[in-house]
Amino acid sequence: MTPLVLCYGGTFDPVHTGHLAIARAVRDALHADVHLIPAADPPHKGPTHADAEQRARMLELAVDGEPGLIVDTRELRRAGPSYTVDTLRELRAELGPHAPIVWMVGGDSVFELDTWNRWRQLFELAHVLAIDRPGAPIDPAALAARAPAVHAELEHRWCLPAQLHALPAGGFAEFRLGAERPESSTELRRRIAAGDPRWREWVSPAVAAWIADHRLYTADAFTSGRPDGLV
């Protein structure tokens, strides 16, 4: 059986314990390495708070050489918006036509999939694996109501995660975590800026130390207009 290539793209501004829990759970359930791919210029987000190098550095610190988790900085080497379809084209060219490639997204992203650049091509290049997220259960009825084009596109693609091995691309599966993860980078940044000490619960100790050392996401960083928060 050809091993899956699991790709987990994100802004990771910063990477939190929810991202890591998701990467580990999918790695362990599907028995394949997870490639964490930080977006240099995330298409649906405004300017990031930490720059791309800083976000990639925090990912490296969070992963810390753990087997089965690989940081792939390919999007940092490309100019312009970090469109997923371009990343998948690169990967497909490298891996050949038969390798099953899986793009992981949070449930919230599924509802917006039809706003992604050349979104229907995503399924020609890869499978999509959607991870349940609080407030964004991947429910066909909710999809039909809120994102009818996505619902229609997915209708004949639904399968189980274990079936993604069978084809190189084109499937859509839902991945249920034992317990949904409450973390979000937005709330994490808000806690840091507000001086709420609970922010440390959502990052690894090494990432927490790096954020503190670089004074990232502090109220100063926001009010001074300096996105990196460095002094």
Ligand SMILES: Nc1ncnc2c1ncn2[C@@H]1O[C@H](COP(=O)(O)OP(=O)(O)OP(=O)(O)O)[C@@H](O)[C@H]1O
């Ligand atoms: N707690 C979570 N549960 C499920 N999916 C998540 C969770 N946090 C992030 N994701 C998913 O991981 C991917 C990368 O997330 P991202 O780096 O944008 O973090 P985020 O917490 O969603 O950030 P922000 O709050 O700034 O939107 C996205 O597909 C997102 O939906």
Ligand SMILES: O=C(O)c1ccc[n+]([C@@H]2O[C@H](COP(=O)([O-])O)[C@@H](O)[C@H]2O)c1
């Ligand atoms: O290709 C697109 O148009 C596109 C639109 C929105 C998000 N994405 C990708 O989805 C991943 C998660 O994005 P985000 O904004 O939730 O961090 C990240 O890899 C983004 O590059 C991609």
